[in-house]
Amino acid sequence: MYVPGNNPNMMADCMIYGADVILFDLEDSVPLQEKDAARYLVEYALRYLDFSNTEVAIRINGMDTPYWEEDIEKIIPEKPDMIRLPKAETKEQIKRLDEEISKIEEKSGIKVGNTKIMVSIESAKGLKNAYDIATASIRLQAIAIGGEDFTADLGVKKTREGNELLVARGVLVLAAKAAKVDVIDSVFSDVNDEEGFRMETEKAKAMGFTGKSVINPRQIPIVHDVFKPTEEEIQEAIKITQVIEEAKKKGSGVISLNGKMVDKPIVEKAERVLELAKALGLVEKVAAC
Amino acid sequence: MISSKAGTEEKNDCIIELEALEKGEGIEIEIESPIKKQFGRHIKETILEILKERCISNVKVRVTDRKALDFSIRARLETAIDRLGGEQLEA
Numbered sequence: 001m002y003v004p005g006n007n008p009n010m011m012a013d014c015m016i017y018g019a020d021v022i023l024f025d026l027e028d029s030v031p032l033q034e035k036d037a038a039r040y041l042v043e044y045a046l047r048y049l050d051f052s053n054t055e056v057a058i059r060i061n062g063m064d065t066p067y068w069e070e071d072i073e074k075i076i077p078e079k080p081d082m083i084r085l086p087k088a089e090t091k092e093q094i095k096r097l098d099e100e101i102s103k104i105e106e107k108s109g110i111k112v113g114n115t116k117i118m119v120s121i122e123s124a125k126g127l128k129n130a131y132d133i134a135t136a137s138i139r140l141q142a143i144a145i146g147g148e149d150f151t152a153d154l155g156v157k158k159t160r161e162g163n164e165l166l167v168a169r170g171v172l173v174l175a176a177k178a179a180k181v182d183v184i185d186s187v188f189s190d191v192n193d194e195e196g197f198r199m200e201t202e203k204a205k206a207m208g209f210t211g212k213s214v215i216n217p218r219q220i221p222i223v224h225d226v227f228k229p230t231e232e233e234i235q236e237a238i239k240i241t242q243v244i245e246e247a248k249k250k251g252s253g254v255i256s257l258n259g260k261m262v263d264k265p266i267v268e269k270a271e272r273v274l275e276l277a278k279a280l281g282l283v284e285k286v287a288a289c
Numbered sequence: 290m291i292s293s294k295a296g297t298e299e300k301n302d303c304i305i306e307l308e309a310l311e312k313g314e315g316i317e318i319e320i321e322s323p324i325k326k327q328f329g330r331h332i333k334e335t336i337l338e339i340l341k342e343r344c345i346s347n348v349k350v351r352v353t354d355r356k357a358l359d360f361s362i363r364a365r366l367e368t369a370i371d372r373l374g375g376e377q378l379e380a
Contacts (some may be wrong), residue, residue, distance in 0.1 A: 008361035009301040036371060040364035048360040211290055 001214045002187065004029035005038035005058075011045050017217035018224070020279070021055040026071050026088050027062065034168065035067055039074045046078035057082035057118060063093050076101055076115055077108040086146060088119035094136035101139070118142040118184070120165040122149035127168055134179035143179075147174050147186030157230060160196050162203070173208040185209040191216040201226040228280050229273045237270035237277070295368035296353075296361075303357035305365040307373045308349040315347060322354030322378060333358060339366050343375075 001019035003010050005026045014022050024045065032040040042058060058080050060066035064087065074084060085097055097117065097145065105112045117139040121127050127150075134143050147165055151158040169185070176183035185204035188197045197219055201212050206227055213221050231238070241260055247255040255262040277283045291309040296302055303322075307343050310317070316338055336350055350366075357365070 007299070009299050012301050012358055012361075032337075037364065037368040040367045041361065044360035044364040044367075047356070048363075052326060 001217065001220060002029070002140040006030045006034045008041060009073065011041065012049070014055050015049070015051045018220050019054060019214070019217075020211070021057050021082070023057045023059055023213070024080075025059045026067070027059050035061070035070075041128075043074050043078055046075070055081040057084050057087060057195065059084040059086060062087040063097065068097075072097075072101060072104060076104040077110070079110060080115065082116040082118055084144075085117060085119045087122045087125060087149065088133050088143075090129055091132040091136035094119065094133055094140065098137040098139055109128060113139060115139065116141045118143040118144060118182075120170060121168075122146035123153040124150075125254065127171055130172055130175035131178055134175055134181050140179075140181055142182035142184055142210075143172060143176050144184035145169060145186045148189070150186075160190075160193070162200060168207055169207055169209070171203070174209075175253075177208060181212045183208065187213045187215050188219070188248040189215065191218060194218075195228045198222050198226065202271045211220065224280060227276065228282060231275050233273050234282060237273040238283075240267060240270040241274065291373060293369045293372035293374075297359075298353070298355055298363040300355055301357055302355050302361055303365055304353040305369045306351040306353075307369045308351075309373060310347040310349055312347055314363060315359065316345075316358075317349040319351045320354065322356070323350065324354070324356055332362060335362050336366060339363055339370075343370055347348075348373075358364075 001014065001017065002023045002025055003014045005024045011024065024042045026035065026038050026042060046056065047118050060071035060074050060083055061098070063085065088094065090246065102112050105114060117137060118141050119133055121130055121135065126133065130143060134140055145165070145168060147158055151164055154164065156164045173183050187246055188200050190196060191203065197261060201223055204212055214220055214223060239257060243255055243257050244263060244267060274283060292303060292307060294306045296304040301359060318333055318335070320332055322329060322332065332354065336352065340348065365369060
């Protein structure tokens, strides 16, 4: 969930709504004359607020601006989980960002590599380079699409149906899957249109996205509801992990469940389902049924 | 008069205004807050702590508090110090 980095009121309680990741923004939501203030607010928020198990990412300013270096200089020592780079266009940018983060980590006594990176692709050029970007650094965890900027770059209007972003979303998902990183869908700006938001989230899931950015706490339960595995999927995943364990004990090479062979992709899918179910607190509930 | 300002009047925020004083004039702190009775001393201690960290000993600080949390008071003061000239003040 995006939280403007210059709004202490929203920052103070943003962690109570159940978002998987809090994304403090130093970029678009912060006016130029308030960049200095937002850096301090985010720095002290990281130091003083308790985010419990919620991951914290910071969206820094783009590398085409004079602000991003000061952003990471102030923020990295406070150990955020992730830095989100907007407007990523080339693998060289990611390598440079990685190097600069490493220097600050080293200087601050933080284990080099501790800070992860996610990027957002907001231009046709960035999309063309998406796989190279996604594999440019070991820190890279996820790629996302910035729908508003992307459609502006294409010179088209962003619509409720989102057909103008269909190709871009598809290409991004392919790049992310090939690079084995998460892929996060763009925000849906009309917070009052819950039906439109659910429709877009369902589409994103069906296309292979692993999450969706939100701008309002009201959108969080819908994302969780759409992305949560079904009870049947969880039961199946539990059974698969059980037969794997049994087969390991027996030293059996070929594993089957209900007459069907359980191979590597099925195991990986089961593991993903269980990971997600655990994160949403669904595993114990289903296992007890 | 050299002065600076940071913050907003929004809920959970505060406005910090600084005015550079002459050497030897010391630190003056004025606090306006709906929770001054309960937290006025804490706000003052927080302000003094940051001023000490930044080696600033001659300044007037006016705090207009809207129930700001610690992180916000600290951030607003640091911003106001930078905007006032930061390092030059510290000397």
